[in-house]
Amino acid sequence: MPVSSGLVSRDRRSLILPQEQWMERRRVMHGLLSGTALKQYGAWQEEESTKMMAEYVFHPQRWYRHHYRYANSVIVRIALGEQPLKSTKELEEMQNAVTFFVGSIGRSVVDWFPDLAKLPWFLQVWRPYWARLGQWNYDLYAKWYNPVKAKVENGTAPPSFVRDFLMHPDTRFKGDCDDLMYVAMQLIEAGSDTTREALNIMTMAALEYPEVFAKARAEVDRVCGVGKDARLPTLEDMDALGYICAMCKEVLRWRPIFPLTPDHTASQDIEFEGYYFPAGTGFTINGPAVCGECEEPERFMPERWLDGHEQDIAHGLWQFGGGRRICVGYRLAQRSLFINIARLVQCVDYKPNGPYNAEILNLEAVGEPFPVRATLRGEQYKAMIVEEAKKVGVLEEARFNRDKLQ
Structure with a gap:
């Protein structure tokens, strides 16, 4: 993709790189999936979730900002090792980086007919616009990444994916400094925006299907107690809260975040149902069509996932892609969705706060995507x-976080 991968991403975002360039980045990203890493990251996910719940107590009208603050904070801690002390403007810039990049995929005819990129530069009239976007994206990444890189190099960095895997000498990463930056920042980019959007979809489902949330609350109450005997759910409750796990999958199926996945390329000739596809053929997953391949697809019905695989969020669900290029962070995403959905179901009541259209979810909105009245x-x-x-030491941050959310 000469535009979205080349000009916008400088051929460094692994999501849309060809196999030979993708494999080295994928290798180092497997550090996200080790048992030790998941345990450490799980502690951060629970702490940031507790802070988000406290933000709901003090500022319930900013529910949508709490979702993004949580998602961004967790993935920044995982990738860079620090809680992000970023202004609203800086957070919006990172949100825009995702929007602009995803919006660039396939938007230009050049990505569909890449031989156009071989034309002389003076005929490539599209280059200046996309190159400026690529430079803006690079500068934004550098502003977030370079301070952490300096701390790793001088030995003052806290534990993180960058310090313990990406830049660790034992990893022997073969890329250059910019490759390191793009690997780290694409985790932040992907992890913060998709989790935020999924929690917003959950909120819409709560408005549309209160009976489902009553059933989910009953399950959490059975496991975690009621009233003065209640406790917040933890990640250790995943096996006992199968309906919540099924809700996580249904949120992603009901309103798929990605209408189309980037191409997967056949590495060998394929014959399928009487059709022949030669090696090199590109295949794109049509998200809405695939997610609609079920009974009553417009209904939000977690029961459809109660099949013994509800604790495996990728089983039967294509929203993380598939095959060897499945999203490397899908287990982290599942744990973030689980802990927050379980706690929000337990503690928060959602009601409409004005007219809205359940068919139109403005997931990219910086402001409130649809009118909601959230109460404890x-x-x-x-x-x-x-x-x-x-x-856990986050109460005062949550109480006085209003200015950061303005």
Whole structure:
């Protein structure tokens, strides 16, 4: 893709790189999936989730900002090792980086007919626009990444994917400095925006299907207690909260975030149902069509996933891609969705706060994507959240986070 991969991404975003360039980046990203890493990251996910719940207590009207703050904070801690002390403008810039990049995929006819990129430069009238976007993207990445890179080099960096895997000498990463930056920042880019969007979809489902959320709440109450005896769910509750796990999958199926996946290329000749596809053929997954291949596809019905595989979010679901190029962070994504959906179902009531259209989800919105009135379930649940936030040391940050969210 000469535009989205070449000009916009400088041929460094692994999502749309050909196999030979993709493999080295994929190899180093497997550090995200080690047992030790998932345990450390899980502790951060639970802490940031507790902070998000406390933000709901103090500023419920900013529910959509809490979703993004959580998602961004978790993935920045995982990738860079630090809680992001970023302004709203800086967070919006990172959100825009995702929007602009995803919006560039296939948007130009050159990505569909790449031989056009072989024309003399003076005939490539599209180059200046996309090259400026690529430079803006590069500068934004550098602003986030370079301070952490310097700390790793001088030995003052905290634990992180960058320090412990990407830049660790034992990893022997074969890319250059810019490759390192793009690997780290594409994790932040992907991890913060998709989790935010999925939690917003969950909120829409809560408005449309309150009976589903009543059933989910009953499951959480059975496992985690009710009223003064309640506790917040943890990641250790995943096996016991199968309906919540099924909800995570249904959120991604009901309103697929990615209408189309980038091409997967056949590495060998394929014969399928009477058709012949030679090696090199590109295949794109049509997200809405695939997600609609079920009974009553417009209904939000987690029960469809209660098949013994509800704890495996990638089983039967194509929203993370598939094959060897499946999203490397899908287990992290599942854990973030699980812990937050379980806690929001337990503690928050959602009602419409004005007219909205459930068919039109403005997931890229910086402001409120649809009108919602979020209220805490009761004083006992507020007290439980406040006590837990105090215990893990995030209460005051949540209480006085309003200015950062303006």
